[in-house]
Amino acid sequence: MPKTNASPPGGEPVAQRGRPAGDHAAKRAEILKAAASVIAEDGYAKASLRKVAERAGYTTGAVTYYFANKEELVTALAESRFDRYDAMLEPARAKADIKLLYEQWLAMTTGDPEYWPVMSQLLTHARYEPALASIIEQRYARYHRLHTKILEAGQAQGTIRDDIPADLLADQLAAMGDGWMMMFPFEPERFDPSRVEALIDAVLTLIAPIPGTSGS
Template sequence: MLTQNSPEDPALPARPARGPGRPVGDHEEKRAELLAAATKVIAEHGFAKTSLRKVAERAGYTTGAVTYYFANKGDLVLALAESRFDRFDKLLDSVAPEADIRTLVQRWFEMSVGEPEFSIVMSQLLANLQFDAKLKDTLVRRYADYRARFAEIVREGQRRGTIRDDIPAAVLADQIGAMGDGFAVVTPLELQDFGPERIDEILDGVIRLLAPVGNG
């Protein structure tokens, strides 16, 4: 496990703690650094044991500097949840023009294998929905938007003739999403079983399952 400000952690380079008040530098860059630090703290210590103080220590800031961006832990967690779905939206943006489902599933693997903390944090956030109404509302809203966009991408693939059309697009989108979620849970636990060749085999299988009837 990497220690605070470890030089082996490229996402969080070592830096001296700053004084109280606004951190020096670009606002969005510093905010992103704090969200990256929060991701690591939650992945290592769990949601319940995460605090603004721990996040500040991990990022090399004072707690006061963290509260400049996030008033409290709830505010920080909401921002972290939004940032997770912002990444999902960018992923959908990248595959939407060609309805490229293979690339979509491949990117899921890349996040699961290359960024296991991503899946851990999402699991921690989901586990806390019943205790945080604002977090629940945020995730329900963002996930509904995500599912609707995903279904439209599948629908476009059906119009292009690259995805089977004997199953409703919304149903197929949910099935693909469930596969992606499953990979996100399993691959961090069994990284040795998901090398490049294995991932290619799985991707080929997904595409065959989605191929128009008579073309699989």
């Protein structure tokens, strides 16, 4: 039974909002999933807390328990997206395995048609929302550092060309991956399994050691 304040004269007891029942992390994840769905379908501007609550099957009050306002919700959504990048990098970092990294990147791209539509809108609106911009800047910098370390390890092992600095290769490869994510929602037929394999082979060819250099 909810806690109540003393009843005002002639009025009903005023309920105080308590913590919603259930698993906190699971409910946050459900709300973030609903927010991504609304943004992907209706656009960032129309992704109100009320719409997100309806999509998740919650009341607006339940959503505001976890996220006080839209700014908190979208920054948490951006964080969750970069968490997926970090999870994608980890196994590749352990083995300095660029092929594995891009297999996972393309699997994420083709396995989640909402991924890039949501990220592209978050990136666009970050220009006008400092809190969101700060999260994206920090998390992308972390991603770039880890990506660079994977490439540096490959260069040290002689499996990746070393005539181009690893941080520049990281920028170029990330731009290619972003391009795949951008195009997949519009041209999914370009990403059938055989072509995905060909794209990965092309990446490996581009970063392979050049004959006659120290990395060959």
